[in-house]
Amino acid sequence: MSGSPAMKLVQSLVERRGILMFSKTYCGFCTKVKRIFQNIGVHDAEILELDERDDGDEIQSALLQLTKQRTVPNIFIGGKHIGGCSDIEKMHANGKLISLIQAARS
Template identity: 40%
Template sequence: MVNLNGATLLAFILLISLLTASNANDSTAEEAFVKKTISQHDIVIFSKSYCPYCRRSKAVFKELNKVPYVIELDQRDDGFDVQNALSRIIGRRTVPQVFINGKHIGGSDDTVDAYENGTLVKLLGITSEDEL
């Protein structure tokens, strides 16, 4: 067992407090980034460039002639933190995560299902004249 004197213990507690406060501020900044991004773009995909499920989701929007705003988490220095913030906001850490008009659609399977059952077309406001 380590025996710490009062000054050492106080310094240790102060250090832990500073680290915890720093992490809390960082997570708040990342959550703010996620929320701001979702609110500023009609279609947002949080993705990883190498992920086949992410490519599948992006292909759905290409099929609909819509260009999503894509955040490639693996190409960002803060990608890990953004992914953690996304997890805290929506309860999922996996990618892709798709948002339309601020509404969380879900992952790849959810996006493909919404495309196939017509929900995605409705959410995007695409009329039959607009399609392909």
């Protein structure tokens, strides 16, 4: 799997994108994170909707191997794996999310 096209895509995106979220269009937790991002003015997040991609299952398997997390949302900021919805909610509630995003952009 480490050399699979899906893994190479995931690794490439993580390296090149400041804010990256793997999502599914019908996922309520993904919608919560999108709303948080919108509310704090994050409009430059790269969001991959896995249910709209032919390789979505392969990407999700690559994410499981890379992060030990199969669920979405699966979020990276500044090349670091952050986790999912509850992780973003906690960071936002304790005031750490905005500073993490700002650091990823600089």
